[in-house]
Amino acid sequence: MSESDAVLVKPKDYKTGVKPIWCPGCGDFAVLSAVTKALAWKKLAKEETALLSGIGCSSRLPAYVDSYGFHGIHGRVLPLASGLKVARPELTVIAVGGDGDGYSIGGNHFMHACRRNIDMTYIVMDNRVYGMTKGQASPTTAADWNKSKLTPHGTGIPPFQPLSIALAAGAGFIARGFSGDPKQMTQLIVEAIEYPGFALIEVLSPCPTFRPEQKEWKHQVRQAEDIPLDDPVQAAQWLAADDGMSSGLIYRREHPVWQPRHDLESTLAEIEQAFSI
Amino acid sequence: MTMPPDQSLAEFIVHAHALKCESEEQMEMCAASLRAHNNPEAADAFHLLSQMVGQAIQDIEAMATGLQLPQVAPWDFHWHLIDDTTCTDEAHYLMNERNVLELAQRNEQRAIKYFQQVVEVATDQTVRELAKRLHDHEQRFSQYIEQRLKQLEGDVDHHADLDPANIPE
Numbered sequence: 089m090s091e092s093d094a095v096l097v098k099p100k101d102y103k104t105g106v107k108p109i110w111c112p113g114c115g116d117f118a119v120l121s122a123v124t125k126a127l128a129w130k131k132l133a134k135e136e137t138a139l140l141s142g143i144g145c146s147s148r149l150p151a152y153v154d155s156y157g158f159h160g161i162h163g164r165v166l167p168l169a170s171g172l173k174v175a176r177p178e179l180t181v182i183a184v185g186g187d188g189d190g191y192s193i194g195g196n197h198f199m200h201a202c203r204r205n206i207d208m209t210y211i212v213m214d215n216r217v218y219g220m221t222k223g224q225a226s227p228t229t230a231a232d233w234n235k236s237k238l239t240p241h242g243t244g245i246p247p248f249q250p251l252s253i254a255l256a257a258g259a260g261f262i263a264r265g266f267s268g269d270p271k272q273m274t275q276l277i278v279e280a281i282e283y284p285g286f287a288l289i290e291v292l293s294p295c296p297t298f299r300p301e302q303k304e305w306k307h308q309v310r311q312a313e314d315i316p317l318d319d320p321v322q323a324a325q326w327l328a329a330d331d332g333m334s335s336g337l338i339y340r341r342e343h344p345v346w347q348p349r350h351d352l353e354s355t356l357a358e359i360e361q362a363f364s365i
Numbered sequence: 366m367t368m369p370p371d372q373s374l375a376e377f378i379v380h381a382h383a384l385k386c387e388s389e390e391q392m393e394m395c396a397a398s399l400r401a402h403n404n405p406e407a408a409d410a411f412h413l414l415s416q417m418v419g420q421a422i423q424d425i426e427a428m429a430t431g432l433q434l435p436q437v438a439p440w441d442f443h444w445h446l447i448d449d450t451t452c453t454d455e456a457h458y459l460m461n462e463r464n465v466l467e468l469a470q471r472n473e474q475r476a477i478k479y480f481q482q483v484v485e486v487a488t489d490q491t492v493r494e495l496a497k498r499l500h501d502h503e504q505r506f507s508q509y510i511e512q513r514l515k516q517l518e519g520d521v522d523h524h525a526d527l528d529p530a531n532i533p534e
Contacts, residue, residue, distance in 0.1 A: 098386065099386075099390075099439075100386065100390060107394075107397035107398075107400075107401065108394060108397060108398060108401075109397075109398065109401040110398060111398070111402070111458060112395060112398045112399055112402060112456030112457055112458050112460070113454055113455065113456045113457055113458075114398075115454065117391075117394050117398075117454075118454070120394075121387075121390065121391075121394075122439075125439040126439075128439075129438060129439055222530070223530065267454070268454060270439075271439060271440040271442065272440065274439040274440055275438070275439070275440040278438075294454070296454075296457070297458075297530045298530055303454070306454070
């Protein structure tokens with residue numbers, strides 16, 4: 089606790105006048121709240137912060153945060169965020185989206201963003217369903233979930249394991265939060281922003297409309313214990329044994345950040361010369 | 366929720382302010398969401414409750430004038446779970462005014478318990494006095510909700526959703 093004569097911190101100041109249209113009971117409300125609290129705690133200037141997203145319910149989040157924002161195309165939030173951070177390294181870049189956007193349509197970008205290690209935060213609101221298109225199985229849906237009209241007998245496919253894949257692909261900051269624990273989520277977002285490199289936060293964010301049984305998550309999610317933290321081999325073993333309901337910072341190890349130099353500027357004539365045939 | 370007995374007035378004000386701001390924000394988000402889902406009855410109820418919480422916030426901010434306030438990290442507040450501060454996960458698109466008031470009443474009971482605890486354990490007289498004032502405010506708020514609930518007897522439960530979103534064919 090630090091003393092200050094500043095006015096009372098109001099995360100509300102980081103909200104736009106646009107009202108969220110998420111379903112009542114959606115976990116994404118808590119993520120929005122945690123993001124604004126993290127920005128308020130960090131006292132990040134609105135013009136020094138950018139939130140970007142892909143497509144999906146959760147990808148509406150940048151519209152509700154008073155900072156730079158970009159609502160991109162499906163699965164492409166990480167290329168957008170990467171380009172922005174490379175061009176404007178002084179910005180705090182936060183990419184957000186859902187499990188379908190990030191792990192399926194954008195799955196390839198996800199792996200390469202992990203290994204490229206550009207300094208940004210990626211928050212994935214995982215509800216294990218495509219909510220915006222009315223409830224189809226997503227990459228993280230359990231193989232036997234049979235409530236969708238498209239997969240009445242379940243998908244029969246083992247769910248994608250984003251944290252294990254992120255670790256294998258070289259991510260240095262891997263965490264899991266839960267919308268039912270906004271204090272922990274806020275702390276994870278702050279730590280992810282401060283981490284020098286690509287930081288992944290998977291947030292268990294229930295969909296009350298198409299996965300109403302996820303309301304039980306509040307009784308199932310628990311604080312992760314005996315976390316290896318900086319040993320990738322032990323972290324892989326730990327993740328393989330985890331049931332996906334442990335929350336907390338699971339792995340943190342710093343790697344060289346990829347950031348191209350900006351002193352290699354050329355004149356227009358030199359660029360034209362380089363492209364001449 | 367638990368709090369250290371030796372909390373200063375400034376620390377307590379920061380906690381009380383955060384608690385009420387959280388409550389106001391949650392209710393406003395619920396109101397907006399329910400309005401977007403064509404449920405003006407529940408949206409109006411949330412909005413009215415939010416305005417009442419806003420009055421308490423103004424009261425607290427007036428008390429904070431001139432004080433050197435500590436900055437508390439969002440994860441260092443004395444409450445520990447979403448149940449202590451929030452309501453958005455209990456909202457439902459078919460909820461009615463009764464459901465809204467019942468949800469608000471549960472939140473009020475938690476707030477009353479918190480401020481009562483401060484009154485009982487705080488060593489600083491000014492903290493006890495402010496906690497008592499906020500406790501009484503919450504009591505009046507709770508009584509209003511109770512009275513309103515009595516006027517609404519007979520409303521159906523919102524969980525009776527006859528057209529749920531996910532019915533496998």
